[in-house]
Each structure stands twice: as C-alpha cells, then as structure tokens.
Amino acid sequence: MADTTKQVQQWTTRGDGLDNLSRSSAPMPTPGKNEVLVEIKAVSLNYRDTEVAMGLYNHHKSISKEEKPLVPCSDMCGVIVAVGPPQDDDDSSSPKWQKGDRVISTFIQSHLSGQITAADMAQGLGKPLEGVLQTYRVFPAQGLVKCPDYLTDEEASCLPIAALTAWMSLFPNGDAPDGEGGKKKKTVLLQGTGGVSIAALQIAKAAGYKVIITSSSDDKLKRAKELGADYGVNYRTEKEWQDKVMELTDNQGADIILEVGGAETLYKSLDCVAFGGTIACIGYVSGKEDAETQTRMNMNLLVLRRNVTLKGILVGPRDVFEGQMLPFYEKNGIRPVVDRVFGFEEGKDAFQWMFGSGKLFGKVVVRVS
Ligand SMILES: NC(=O)c1ccc[n+]([C@@H]2O[C@H](COP(=O)([O-])OP(=O)(O)OC[C@H]3O[C@@H](n4cnc5c(N)ncnc54)[C@H](OP(=O)(O)O)[C@@H]3O)[C@@H](O)[C@H]2O)c1
Structure with a gap:
C-alpha cells in the first residue's frame, strides 16, 4: 500500500x-x-x-x-x-x-x-x-x-504527446508503415525542430519516407540531417520556403505536411503540398490568429486547388500508442x-x-x- x-x-x-x-x-x-x-x-x-x-x-x-x-x-x-x-x-x-x-x-x-x-x-x-x-x-x-x-x-x-501526435499525423488512416515509404516514396515536410517535428523525423525515416525539415537555425538543421533528414531549409533566411520545398520535390510538393506553425505557415503549406496531399493541422507556434490586414484566397479554394486534405490532430488514442507506435519504436530502436x-x-x-x-x-x- x-x-x-x-x-x-x-x-x-x-x-x-x-x-x-x-x-x-x-x-x-x-x-x-x-x-x-x-x-x-x-x-x-x-x-x-x-x-x-x-x-x-x-x-x-x-x-x-x-x-x-x-x-x-x-x-x-x-x-x-x-x-x-x-x-x-x-x-x-x-x-x-x-x-x-x-x-x-x-x-x-x-x-x-x-x-x-x-x-x-x-x-x-x-x-x-x-x-x-x-x-x-x-x-x-x-x-x-x-x-x-x-x-x-x-x-x-x-512519447505521450509529441511522438503520438507525430505518428497520427504521418499515418492518419492507421495505414501501418512498411519501411519502404509505401508504394511511392512519400515526402514529408516538418516545420521547426521541436518535440513533435523531431519525433516525426525519426518515425518518418524509419518508415522510409523522404524528409524536408525547416528551422530558424542552420546548426539545428545540421543536427536534423545527422538524424536522417534529407533536406533542411532555414525559414528565417529563406522567407518563401514553400518555393524551396517545391524545388526540392521537382515541383510536386510534399505529400504530408506537419503544420505546427499556424498563422505564419499554413498558407505557405497550402502552396507546397502535393496534389492529393495531407496537411496535419497540429499547432500554432507562429500564432493562433491570422493578421487582420491580410486578404487572401478563401480556404475553400485553397484546399480544392490542390485537392488537399486538412486533418486536425488531437494527439491519439491509447490503443494506437500501445499497439502500433511503441512496437514500431522498439522494432526500429528509435530513441x-x-x-x-x-x-x-x-x-x-x-x-x-x-x-x-x-x-x-x-x-x-x-x-x-
Ligand atoms: N494538436 C496536437 O495534438 C498537438 C500535439 C503536440 C503539439 N501541438 C502543438 O504543436 C506545436 C509544436 O509543439 P511542440 O511541442 O513540438 O513545440 P516545441 O517543442 O516547443 O517546438 C517548437 C518549435 O517550433 C519551431 N518554430 C517556431 N516558430 C516557427 C515558425 N514560424 N515556422 C516554423 N517553425 C517554427 C521552432 O523550431 P526551430 O527552433 O528549429 O526554428 C521551435 O523549436 C505547438 O503549437 C503545440 O501546441 C499540438
């Protein structure tokens, strides 16, 4: 007792x-x-x-x-x-x-x-x-x-929030990763090098995906590459980083984007997501509200333009954590x-x-x- x-x-x-x-x-x-x-x-x-x-x-x-x-x-x-x-x-x-x-x-x-x-x-x-x-x-x-x-x-x-959020964003339909990135090697775009994005980097690489990651720091991009990131883009020096993402994907765009930035990043993500791609709406580190002065195309149009799925993420359920994610971590030795x-x-x-x-x-x- x-x-x-x-x-x-x-x-x-x-x-x-x-x-x-x-x-x-x-x-x-x-x-x-x-x-x-x-x-x-x-x-x-x-x-x-x-x-x-x-x-x-x-x-x-x-x-x-x-x-x-x-x-x-x-x-x-x-x-x-x-x-x-x-x-x-x-x-x-x-x-x-x-x-x-x-x-x-x-x-x-x-x-x-x-x-x-x-x-x-x-x-x-x-x-x-x-x-x-x-x-x-x-x-x-x-x-x-x-x-x-x-x-x-x-x-x-x-693991409970950062990793499970990353997992649910990468595999929103419960499609278990096969280690080869699926039939077509998917490209994932990660924003920043915080908890969710670094967990996603580790999971995505173990799943065989190609990863583009952004950061405000070249040193952090170097560390991300040591963890397996294929490309790094500094969002401070490369203000229109969505153009760089298009360039790095042969103008195809990223299949999955983990949108942790919010106000300053979502519209850029909508410009560099692949046709039929998914934007996992996760966070708001760059703000919860759009600047009032901005006039832009309506969200309906922005989403239909590239046939995008916007998927709101609220971490994930216990059975996925225990039954899918932890065995995947263990099998791949992810720390x-x-x-x-x-x-x-x-x-x-x-x-x-x-x-x-x-x-x-x-x-x-x-x-x-
Ligand atoms: N919906 C959910 O289930 C869920 C779950 C977890 C987290 N979240 C949310 O997701 C966000 C990230 O969470 P976290 O725990 O990973 O945060 P974190 O560990 O504090 O990491 C935040 C990182 O965001 C990056 N960043 C800041 N401003 C940015 C910008 N303008 N563009 C791109 N990246 C930027 C920075 O990376 P650099 O230093 O490399 O620039 C920073 O290290 C938060 O808003 C959090 O509330 C939501």
Missing part, C-alpha cells in the same frame, strides 16, 4: 506566468479500485505546458478557463508502487498492473480508441486534470501503457531525442528554457526522482 507518512512534492501553476510556478507538498494519495499509485521518475515538457503556465491555453471551449493551482504537465515515465483493491471481474478491459511495472502516461486518460470526443477533452493531464510534475500520482489503470525496456525513463517520458535534462528543483528553469531560450531541439525533460 501507499506510504501515507510521505508527502508528495509538486510544482503548481495558477496560469499567471512561468516566473510564478511554485513548489509545494501534498498528502500521499491512495489508489482506489482500478487505480495505481505511480512514483514519477521523469517528465517531458510540451509547448502546451508552457501555455498552461502562462494562462494561454484557452482555445478548447470544453476546457474550463478557471485558473486554480494546478500541477502542470502530462507526459511521464514512472514505476508502479501500489495497486488499488482488486479490480472488478467484469472490467476485463482494464490493464492488470503489478508493483514494479514501468509505465508511461497517456495524455487524454479516457481516449482509449478511435475518434476523440468532447467528453475526452475533460480528461487531459496537466489541464484540466492534475498533471504529472510531482513525485507521486494516482492514475486509472487504463491511463497508462507499459514502458519498453530499452528506453530510459527520460526517453520514455517524451527520442532528449535535448536537456533538468533536476526536479529546476522545474521552473526547464519551462523557461523550453519557451524562451530558442535553443530547443527535440525534448526537454525534468528528472523527478
């Missing part, structure tokens, strides 16, 4: 800025039926976590805007230290965990399979649910997946790129480094215990 004499150490935010992230302690929770207590070993940060801490994560209508103290972050690797009372016989779908099992969290705890729903949006870790930047947390048994043995805690903590590891007491520094330093490449991790 849980050692209730111990206190849980945690970071909390009121959504009032990265400087105001603070440390506190809380009573040790006890797992109930179909629940387990996890000792958290490592937590990786996502762009979303910085938004939550700054009070800027407010574009999902179904998630409360209330800013009460909240433990941030959703992605962790840890070890089960206590299992709740025996599970109901009729709940055979719930995983049967044991003390000592190494586990990884899933972002939306209730999203087990298929299409995400409005109700699932209330089950995201690190807002609206209490997050994982703490030493212990109780999880429902179904909110965890088994950690592959070959990954370190830090590496495994990088997530951990750029920098901070100690638990340096939690605030980790957020500031992730958001403000401009140095990020891949993932930032906080070592918890």
Whole structure:
C-alpha cells in the first residue's frame, strides 16, 4: 500500500506566468479500485505546458478557463508502487498492473480508441486534470501503457504527446508503415525542430519516407540531417520556403505536411503540398490568429486547388500508442531525442528554457526522482 507518512512534492501553476510556478507538498494519495499509485521518475515538457503556465491555453471551449493551482504537465515515465483493491471481474478491459511495472502516461486518460470526443477533452493531464510534475500520482489503470525496456525513463517520458501526435499525423488512416515509404516514396515536410517535428523525423525515416525539415537555425538543421533528414531549409533566411520545398520535390510538393506553425505557415503549406496531399493541422507556434490586414484566397479554394486534405490532430488514442507506435519504436530502436535534462528543483528553469531560450531541439525533460 501507499506510504501515507510521505508527502508528495509538486510544482503548481495558477496560469499567471512561468516566473510564478511554485513548489509545494501534498498528502500521499491512495489508489482506489482500478487505480495505481505511480512514483514519477521523469517528465517531458510540451509547448502546451508552457501555455498552461502562462494562462494561454484557452482555445478548447470544453476546457474550463478557471485558473486554480494546478500541477502542470502530462507526459511521464514512472514505476508502479501500489495497486488499488482488486479490480472488478467484469472490467476485463482494464490493464492488470503489478508493483514494479514501468509505465508511461497517456495524455487524454479516457481516449482509449478511435475518434476523440468532447467528453475526452475533460480528461487531459496537466489541464484540466492534475498533471504529472510531482513525485507521486494516482492514475486509472487504463491511463497508462507499459514502458519498453530499452528506453530510459527520460526517453520514455517524451512519447505521450509529441511522438503520438507525430505518428497520427504521418499515418492518419492507421495505414501501418512498411519501411519502404509505401508504394511511392512519400515526402514529408516538418516545420521547426521541436518535440513533435523531431519525433516525426525519426518515425518518418524509419518508415522510409523522404524528409524536408525547416528551422530558424542552420546548426539545428545540421543536427536534423545527422538524424536522417534529407533536406533542411532555414525559414528565417529563406522567407518563401514553400518555393524551396517545391524545388526540392521537382515541383510536386510534399505529400504530408506537419503544420505546427499556424498563422505564419499554413498558407505557405497550402502552396507546397502535393496534389492529393495531407496537411496535419497540429499547432500554432507562429500564432493562433491570422493578421487582420491580410486578404487572401478563401480556404475553400485553397484546399480544392490542390485537392488537399486538412486533418486536425488531437494527439491519439491509447490503443494506437500501445499497439502500433511503441512496437514500431522498439522494432526500429528509435530513441527520442532528449535535448536537456533538468533536476526536479529546476522545474521552473526547464519551462523557461523550453519557451524562451530558442535553443530547443527535440525534448526537454525534468528528472523527478
Ligand atoms: N494538436 C496536437 O495534438 C498537438 C500535439 C503536440 C503539439 N501541438 C502543438 O504543436 C506545436 C509544436 O509543439 P511542440 O511541442 O513540438 O513545440 P516545441 O517543442 O516547443 O517546438 C517548437 C518549435 O517550433 C519551431 N518554430 C517556431 N516558430 C516557427 C515558425 N514560424 N515556422 C516554423 N517553425 C517554427 C521552432 O523550431 P526551430 O527552433 O528549429 O526554428 C521551435 O523549436 C505547438 O503549437 C503545440 O501546441 C499540438
């Protein structure tokens, strides 16, 4: 059973800025039926976590805007230290965990399979649910997946959001990669060298795709090429990077674009996507709103022009994470790129480094215990 004499150490935010992230302690929770207590070993940060801490994560209508103290972050690797009372016989779908099992969290705890729903949006870790930047947390048994043995805690903590989002973007119809990039070797365009894009680079190369990646930094492009990227384009110096993408694809365009930029990048993506290609709409690091002064062709026309599919992505379900993505990672020996590891007491520094330093490449991790 849980050692209730111990206190849980945690970071909390009121959504009032990265400087105001603070440390506190809380009573040790006890797992109930179909629940387990996890000792958290490592937590990786996502762009979303910085938004939550700054009070800027407010574009999902179904998630409360209330800013009460909240433990941030959703992605962790840890070890089960206590299992709740025996599970109901009729709940055979719930995983049967044991003390000592190494586990990884899933972002939306209730999203087990298929299409995400409005109700699932209330089950995201690190807002609206209490997050994982703490030493212990109780999880429902179904909110965890088994950690592959070959990954370190830090590496495994990088997978729940960034890697699964990349996976769902590259294989939106569940078409399992065959290692040869499909019948026609597909070209993937990745924007920037953050968590999602670097995970996508690793997955796409293991799947046999051709990868074009953009970055604000030549050094980062060099690192991306060392990871297998076929072409790098500096979006700072090459402002019309969509033209370069067309040139690099013999004027065909990219078959799949992982659109993490948003306001400043989507229209350029629509100019360099292949006929019949897919733009996975993921993020908004360059802004959530278009500049008011811009007059441009209507989205309907832009999409029909090249017969494009715009596919909104909201991470992905547990069964794809566990049943498709993790086996693919293991088979191909993919190790997530951990750029920098901070100690638990340096939690605030980790957020500031992730958001403000401009140095990020891949993932930032906080070592918890
Ligand atoms: N929909 C979903 O399910 C989902 C899941 C995960 C993330 N997201 C969203 O996707 C976005 C990326 O997330 P992340 O965790 O990968 O972020 P991240 O690790 O913080 O990486 C952000 C990267 O974006 C690049 N960037 C910044 N401005 C850019 C621009 N104008 N054009 C191209 N690239 C630019 C930068 O790369 P360089 O330094 O190389 O320039 C930066 O490192 C965020 O908006 C996040 O909220 C959505």
